[in-house]
Each structure stands twice: as structure tokens, then as C-alpha cells.
Amino acid sequence: MTVEDLREMAEQELARQQQLRHRIVYCAAAGCISCGSRNVRDAFTEALKARNMEKDVEVVGTGCMGLCGEGPLVRIPADGTLYQHVDAAVAARIVDEHLGKGTKVKENLVDTSLPFFTSQVKIVLEHCGVIDSESIEGYIADGGYAALAKAVTEMKPVEVIDEIRKSGLRGRGGAGYPTGLKWGIVQKAAGEQKYVVCNADEGDPGAFMDRCVLEGDPHRVLEGMAISGYALGANQGFIYVRAEYPLAIERLRLAIKQAERHGLLGNRIFDSQFSFRIDLRIGAGAFVCGEETALLRSIQGRRGRPRPRPPYPSERGLWGAPTLINNVETFANISPIITRGSAWFAGIGTPKSTGTKVFALAGKIRNTGLIEVPMGIPLRKIIFDIGGGTPEGTEFKAAQTGGPSGGCIPAQHLDLPVDYESLVAVGSIMGSGGLIVMDSTSNMVDVAKFFMDFCKDESCGKCIPCRVGTVHIHGLLEKISEGNATTDDLALLEELCMMVKETSLCGLGQSAPNPVLSTLRYFREEYTNGLRAPEGFVPSGGGEQQSHG
Amino acid sequence: MSPTPEETPKGDNRYKLLDRTITRYQSSGDALIEVLHSAQGIFGFLEIDLLIYIAHSLKLPLSRVYGVATFYHLFALKPKGKHTLVLCTGTACYVKGAPALQKAIEQRLGIKFGETTSDQNISFLTARCVGSCGLAPVIVADNKVEGKLTPDSALARINEWQEKSEEVTA
Numbered sequence: 192m193t194v195e196d197l198r199e200m201a202e203q204e205l206a207r208q209q210q211l212r213h214r215i216v217y218c219a220a221a222g223c224i225s226c227g228s229r230n231v232r233d234a235f236t237e238a239l240k241a242r243n244m245e246k247d248v249e250v251v252g253t254g255c256m257g258l259c260g261e262g263p264l265v266r267i268p269a270d271g272t273l274y275q276h277v278d279a280a281v282a283a284r285i286v287d288e289h290l291g292k293g294t295k296v297k298e299n300l301v302d303t304s305l306p307f308f309t310s311q312v313k314i315v316l317e318h319c320g321v322i323d324s325e326s327i328e329g330y331i332a333d334g335g336y337a338a339l340a341k342a343v344t345e346m347k348p349v350e351v352i353d354e355i356r357k358s359g360l361r362g363r364g365g366a367g368y369p370t371g372l373k374w375g376i377v378q379k380a381a382g383e384q385k386y387v388v389c390n391a392d393e394g395d396p397g398a399f400m401d402r403c404v405l406e407g408d409p410h411r412v413l414e415g416m417a418i419s420g421y422a423l424g425a426n427q428g429f430i431y432v433r434a435e436y437p438l439a440i441e442r443l444r445l446a447i448k449q450a451e452r453h454g455l456l457g458n459r460i461f462d463s464q465f466s467f468r469i470d471l472r473i474g475a476g477a478f479v480c481g482e483e484t485a486l487l488r489s490i491q492g493r494r495g496r497p498r499p500r501p502p503y504p505s506e507r508g509l510w511g512a513p514t515l516i517n518n519v520e521t522f523a524n525i526s527p528i529i530t531r532g533s534a535w536f537a538g539i540g541t542p543k544s545t546g547t548k549v550f551a552l553a554g555k556i557r558n559t560g561l562i563e564v565p566m567g568i569p570l571r572k573i574i575f576d577i578g579g580g581t582p583e584g585t586e587f588k589a590a591q592t593g594g595p596s597g598g599c600i601p602a603q604h605l606d607l608p609v610d611y612e613s614l615v616a617v618g619s620i621m622g623s624g625g626l627i628v629m630d631s632t633s634n635m636v637d638v639a640k641f642f643m644d645f646c647k648d649e650s651c652g653k654c655i656p657c658r659v660g661t662v663h664i665h666g667l668l669e670k671i672s673e674g675n676a677t678t679d680d681l682a683l684l685e686e687l688c689m690m691v692k693e694t695s696l697c698g699l700g701q702s703a704p705n706p707v708l709s710t711l712r713y714f715r716e717e718y719t720n721g722l723r724a725p726e727g728f729v730p731s732g733g734g735e736q737q738s739h740g
Numbered sequence: 741m742s743p744t745p746e747e748t749p750k751g752d753n754r755y756k757l758l759d760r761t762i763t764r765y766q767s768s769g770d771a772l773i774e775v776l777h778s779a780q781g782i783f784g785f786l787e788i789d790l791l792i793y794i795a796h797s798l799k800l801p802l803s804r805v806y807g808v809a810t811f812y813h814l815f816a817l818k819p820k821g822k823h824t825l826v827l828c829t830g831t832a833c834y835v836k837g838a839p840a841l842q843k844a845i846e847q848r849l850g851i852k853f854g855e856t857t858s859d860q861n862i863s864f865l866t867a868r869c870v871g872s873c874g875l876a877p878v879i880v881a882d883n884k885v886e887g888k889l890t891p892d893s894a895l896a897r898i899n900e901w902q903e904k905s906e907e908v909t910a
Contacts, residue, residue, distance in 0.1 A: 259874025
């Protein structure tokens with residue numbers, strides 16, 4: 192394929208779409224499929240057939256439309272109407288009334304002027320809910336692979352890296368390491384063979400951003416990886432995706448096949464000397480494999496156990512070769528930066544945290560779903576404007592970010608701008624983007640216990656602080672929540688948390704105590720209520736000695 | 741004795757299918773996880789004899805194959821029941837009441853999560869997050885996600901399976 196061919200393909204697809212009288216797009220992401228969006232598609236097809244309209248109207252499945260709690264969702268792109276809770280009967284009415292007579296089906300309309308829609312800025316998710324997630328033509332028609340064409344035919348590898356560096360993009364996997372810097376290190380590392388790895392092992396419970404990108408816009412990730420391959424001089428990429436996401440795996444396989452068929456992956460891309468291939472590696476259910484050194488071992492068919500760094504994977508990664516590891520969302524940001532320029536991207540968000548962040552909004556909140564907001568947006572705006580606040584009759588208590596490695600942000604910090612540094616300052620982390628809201632009915636000791644239960648199960652067992660420490664922390668939390676703990680137990684808990692944090696080998700152990708420490712910081716009274724004095728302790732003033740069984 | 745590649749049950753097509761995967765990866769030990777995925781897909785679970793066969797084929801020590809198979813949650817070394825019920829215990833589901841579902845399901849089935857009922861009908865498993873947090877709390881019943889559950893609606897599915905199994909045995 193040449194750049195000319197790419198342009199032609201985009202024009203052909205656009206012309207084809209314009210010839211249709213109407214397009215109906217339904218959400219074909221996991222959330223809507225599980226509430227029956229495939230039946231809705233069939234209902235549309237049948238209704239159209241019955242009215243002899245199947246040739247003029249196209250029914251297309253897209254990526255996540257965002258409002259996951261109200262599915263199945265259907266959109267009419269011509270006028271931007273969004274329908275919720277669509278079933279077969281509603282589908283027939285949409286065909287008759289909306290497409291036929293131009294009157295909308297009022298009962299199922301979603302008000303798109305709500306802050307849920309207007310407060311969002313979509314870059315990573317710009318194609319989700321718009322283009323056919325299984326069609327490469329649809330992606331190309333919407334400007335897809337133009338960034339790869341530009342990089343390969345007009346830019347030198349160092350210019351690509353420079354552009355990413357200037358954009359200020361930081362890793363979206365959690366830690367926020369500057370992406371351009373990482374690319375530069377791998378590019379400069381010695382070695383003929385280099386690899387690119389996409390970390391799609393989204394293991395944080397409560398996070399489903401990467402899944403939605405992979406399912407809704409798989410080509411975007413492939414394009415970002417190919418651009419990085421060109422910039423670093425790598426010819427092979429791997430996507431490490433978790434087996435729990437069968438639909439994402441299916442769509443990625445299809446996308447790779449399509450890209451290979453059109454010469455957008457493979458040998459001599461855009462008639463240049465650049466060749467790049469991408470293979471899938473399927474995980475097998477181990478949270479620790481999200482840690483980069485564990486992930487690399489897993490790709491090589493081993494147990495996913497981390498090793499000490501340095502050497503970092505950028506120097507010694509897969510099979511000892513320099514390896515770039517970036518998260519799905521990071522790769523999804525690459526092509527818009529190349530097409531629209533680093534200055535445009537750097538203008539969004541805050542000076543130190545540029546661009547947008549995708550969050551999976553869930554828990555005790557009215558609008559659950561997938562949102563994308565500019566960095567630096569106040570947490571209050573996310574939870575109350577976009578999320579619609581907590582359900583009636585309850586009060587906001589805390590927002591949890593960063594999953595088992597993160598912390599809880601209490602109500603007094605609601606005006607906090609959401610960026611990497613501010614979140615760390617209040618004891619949480621950006622994490623990969625899970626945002627779980629808790630209300631007055633949630634018990635914070637139980638929440639901490641829930642995360643510690645997760646970490647003790649997922650600890651790989653290589654280093655002792657994590658393997659043994661997490662079990663004991665969990666035991667102490669259990670004791671506290673059952674009301675059998677003494678003040679000594681609480682002191683021991685805090686000491687143990689610091690020990691695990693400071694001496695564990697990898698990020699899993701180092702961050703495992705975070706949920707405990709942050710709930711202790713803001714909700715200490717929930718821990719101390721019901722604590723007893725230690726055995727043999729005589730309260731000052733000569734009170735009665737407590738008796739223990 | 742377990743079958744080595746030379747003494748594989750020749751009539752067993754399942755081994756031929758597995759061999760195809762092994763050949764595709766050129767018997768490389770690096771492909772162990774892919775081969776285990778494929779083996780579990782074909783055989784349903786990873787019997788010890790099967791692990792020995794894979795170790796032979798990939799020229800890996802059995803300890804390595806066994807180590808990998810037991811390290812990852814997704815590989816099952818025991819057969820599963822006819823139906824599988826996976827309860828999501830991710831954060832969103834937890835906040836929205838997954839613990840109550842777990843209690844109700846365990847009580848009804850008389851087993852703990854990770855176990856299979858004695859009639860081999862239902863396996864009850866938990867998953868860390870199936871990524872359908874908008875529908876929390878969710879279960880995955882025979883690969884189908886069902887959301888916004890209450891203990892009653894979760895038990896309805898189990899009732900259906902149990903009735904079906906009784907019909908068959910009656």
C-alpha cells in the first residue's frame with residue numbers, strides 16, 4: 192500500500208457511507224452485548240428487511256458509547272440521537288418513526304446535553320461509538336493509518352520521538368513515566384533486535400478502559416505500536432492481553448489480519464525499508480503479569496515472576512533485547528499526536544500532565560460507564576457533574592483510584608485537580624483509570640480488607656515481604672473488622688504496612704499497603720472504633736482491668 | 741504410565757489437534773503458555789498425563805510445565821462441572837453487593853468458590869473483574885454475562901440448571 196492507496200481507500204469508504212440513506216450504529220462493546228445488543232442488531236436487520244430498506248440502511252456495531260449502565264445503546268449518526276434501553280420493539284419503532292417519519296422515539300431518548308457528554312474531551316475514545324470496530328475501511332475513512340503514513344514517509348525516527356517527547360505524554364499504565372523519554376532510551380540502547388510490547392493485561396478490578404479501546408478501536412493500538420516500532424527500529428511487537436477479554440482478543444486478531452492484508456503491517460510498509468509485525472500473547476489470569484518484568488517472562492512462556500530492576504526492559508527485555516513496554520491507552524494516544532502535532536496535545540490538560548485520561552466510572556454512582564476527561568479536571572466535576580453523584584439518599588464518602596495499588600480520596604479533597612502529582616500528594620495514584628465511588632454505606636476497613644485479600648491471592652510468592660506480609664495484614668484487618676483487635680494490633684498493622692511497602696521486590700508488593708494506609712489516613716476512626724486495650728493493660732486512673740478470652 | 745509422544749493413543753484425535761499447535765510454535769519452550777491454553781481448550785482441563793506429554797513434546801522439565809500450569813489461575817488441573825458460574829468479585833461488584841451474592845450461592849450449592857458440586861453439575865468460580873463494571877454486580881453463567889443481579893436473580897439461574905439436571909437423571 193502507498194500513501195495514495197490509503198487516501199483512495201478512505202475516499203471510497205466515505206463515498207459508500209454517503210450513498211446510504213441512513214446508518215444505525217449500536218454499541219457492540221462487552222457491556223451492551225451482555226445486555227442483549229446483538230439481539231437488537233438482529234431486530235433492526237429484520238425490521239429493515241420487512242420494510243424493504245435493508246439496502247439503503249446500514250447497521251453497524253461500534254465500540255463503547257460510554258453510558259454502560261443504560262444499555263443496549265443505539266445511535267443515529269445523521270443527527271446524533273442516542274437511544275438507551277433499546278429492545279426489539281424499540282428497534283422497530285426507531286425504524287418506523289425515526290427513519291421513516293423523522294420523529295424521535297421519546298421514551299428511550301438520552302439527553303446528550305447533559306454534563307456527562309458535554310464535559311468530556313475525547314481523543315483516545317474518539318472512534319469508540321462512531322466507527323465500525325470490525326472494519327479497517329471504517330478506521331481508514333476516519334483518518335486511520337494517516338499518522339503511520341506520515342511518520343514513515345515524512346519523518347525521521349528521531350523526529351517522531353521528539354514529537355512524542357514535546358507532547359508531554361506520560362505512561363497511562365499508572366506510574367506516569369514520560370513516554371518520549373522511554374522511547375529515546377530504547378532507541379539509543381545497543382542491539383540489532385528490539386521489541387515493542389503493548390501491556391493489555393488490565394488486571395485492576397474495576398478498570399475496563401483498555402478493554403473498551405481494544406474492543407472498539409483495535410487498529411488505533413496497532414497503529415500506535417507500528418509508529419513506535421518505526422521510531423525505535425523494532426520490527427516485532429507483542430500485545431499481551433488477558434484471557435478474560437475474549438472479545439478484545441477476537442477483534443485484535445481480526446484487526447491484525449486486516450492490517451496485514453492491506454500491507455499496513457508486515458514487510459516494507461508504505462514502500463519503505465520499515466517492516467513490522469504484531470503477535471498476540473494471551474495471559475492466563477495472573478495480576479502480577481501487569482508488572483513489566485513479570486509480563487516479559489510470561490511472554491516467554493514462564494511463570495510471571497518479577498525480577499529486580501535495573502536492568503530495565505528498555506535495556507534488557509524480551510530475550511535480552513531492548514524492549515519498549517507501553518500501556519494500551521498510551522499507544523492509543525500516539526497517532527493523534529503525530530497527525531495533529533505535539534503543541535495541540537500539550538495544550539490539553541495541565542503543564543505537567545498533558546492530554547486526557549480515560550476513567551472507568553463505577554460503584555455507588557448514578558452514571559456508570561467509560562469517560563474521557565482532560566487532565567487536571569476537579570474530581571468533584573467527574574463525580575457530580577459527569578457521574579451524576581451518588582444514588583438518592585446516600586452521601587459521597589470516598590473515591591478509590593488506582594485499584595489495589597491506589598488509595599481512597601475522601602470528600603474533603605473533592606476539589607483536587609486530577610493529575611499525576613496531585614493524586615500522589617493525597618496518598619493515591621492515577622493508576623490505570625479505575626474510579627470506584629463509595630457512599631456512606633461502605634465500610635472502609637472492609638474495603639481495605641477486600642484489596643488486601645486480592646493482593647495476598649495475587650502475590651507471586653517470590654519475595655517474602657509481599658508473600659507473608661500481605662497475609663498477615665489481611666489477618667489483622669479481619670481481626671479489626673470482627674472487633675477482636677487491640678490497639679497493639681493497629682500499631683502492628685501500621686508497622687507491617689510500612690515494611691511491606693519499603694522492602695517488597697516489585698510494584699505489586701510496594702503498593703499493596705496503599706489502600707490500608709490511605710483509609711487509615713482519612714478514616715482512622717473506623718479502625719479505632721471497637722478496638723480494645725491490649726491484654727494486661729491497666730488504664731491510667733486505675734480503671735478495671737479488661738478481661739480477654 | 742503416561743503417553744510419551746511415541747506412544748500417544750494413535751486413535752485419539754485430540755492429541756493430533758494439540759500436536760498441530762505444538763508444530764505451529766516449532767516445539768519451542770517459549771510457547772508453553774499458548775500450548776497449555778490450546779490443551780485446555782481441547783481436553784477441558786490439564787490432567788497430569790497431559791502435562792507430561794507437553795513436557796516431552798516441548799523438551800521441558802516437567803517441573804517447569806507443572807509450575808507454569810499451577811501458577812496461572814486460568815489453568816484447571818481438575819475437571820469442571822457441566823455448568824460454570826463465575827461470580828465477579830471486582831471492586832465495582834464488591835461495592836454493589838457481590839459478597840451477598842457469594843453467600844447466597846455458596847449456601848444454595850453447599851460448596852465454596854473454586855469447588856464443583858458432587859454431581860459434577862455446577863462449578864462455582866470467582867473472577868477478579870470481568871470488565872462489565874457498569875452492570876455490577878455480575879455473574880458469568882456458562883460464558884454469558886448477566887448483570888445488575890440480586891441474590892434471588894442469581895439463584896434463579898442455579899434453579900434452572902438443577903432442574904435440568906434432575907430431568908435428565910429422572
